[in-house]
Amino acid sequence: MLNILSNSKDAIIETNPDYKKIAVTARPVKDKVTIIVEDTGGGIDEEILPKVFDPYFSTKTEGLGIGIGLFMSKTILEKHMNGDIKLENIPGGLRTIITMDLFNSSDL
Template identity: 40%
Template sequence: MGEMIGNIAHQWRQPLGELSALLINLQVKHEFHDLDEGYLLESIQRCMKINAFMSGTISDFQNFFKPSKEKEVFEISEACERAIAILQASLRYHGIEFSFDISEKMEVLGYPNEFAQALLNILSNAKDVLSEREISNPFIRLYLKKGYKYILIVIEDNGGGIAKEHMERIFEPYFTTKYAKQGTGIGLYMTKMIIENNMGGIITVKNTESGALFTIKLPSVPEAEVAAYM
C-alpha cells in the first residue's frame, strides 16, 4: 500500500504543479484587469482535463498489478496529446520549445492511461533538466515513426544528456540524480515497467550531441485485428 501511495504521489506532483501555475496566471491577469472570458474558459477546460487525469491515476494504480485487466486498442497520438496537455503551461513558462510530429494514424494494444503516464514521466524529466541547467534555446521534440510491425515513440531534448556513470542505472527503482526534494526515482522505473511489462515494448535511452534521446518501441496492431478489439 505504501508503494502504491508513493507512486500516486509521484504521478500527481506534476499535474498539481500545472494546476497551481494555471491558478496563479488567472490571479495575476485578474489583478491587472487582463482576464478575458476566452482565457478564463480555456483555463477552466485545462484544469478539468488535469483533474480527470489525476482521477484516472488512482484507478490505474489500483489495477496496475491485476492480471485480469483487459488491454484495448488505442490511437497512440491521442494518448501522447493527453500527456502533452498536462505540461503545456509549464513548458511555456520555462520558455521551452516543444514540437510533436505525427505523420499518420497509428494504433497499439495496451493501456492508454498508463502509456500517457509513462510518456509524461519522460517529458517531465526533460523539462526539469532543461530548466535546472538553464539551457539556452531549450527544446523537446516528440515524434512517432511507423515500422514493420512496430511503432517508435522518440523523445529528444537538448539538455546536455545523461552522465555516463548514471546511464546504466537510469531505470532502476529509486535512482535519481535530482535533489531529494525534487525527485523520488520512481518515474523512469515505472515508465519502464509500463512499457516493457504491461505493453510488451522496449524502452532505451542514449545521449546525442546536445542531449538525451529516449526511444519507445511498441508492437503495432494489424488493421485486420483492430476490429476484434473494438
C-alpha cells in the same frame, strides 16, 4: 510519455541551455511504433546512465524526484505493451527511444 516529457522539461529548467527544445517523433515500423523524445537538457552522465531504470534512483536534486518514474515506464512498456525504452546521450541533450506494439482501435 508524461514522465519522459516531464523529465526533459526538468532537465532543461535545471541546465538552462541557450536553446531549449523538446522534440517528439513517432514512426511505425512493421507491427511496432517507435517514439523518440529528444531534449536539450544536457544529457545524463555516462557512468550513471545504466542505473536510471533502477527503482528509487534519481538524478534530480534531492526532494524533486523519488526515482520511480523511469522504472515504472520501463516496467509498463515491457510487461503490458511488448515494448522497450532506451536512453542515449546526444550533443547537448538526451534521446529517449520507446518501442512498443502498434495498436489499432480494434485492439481496445
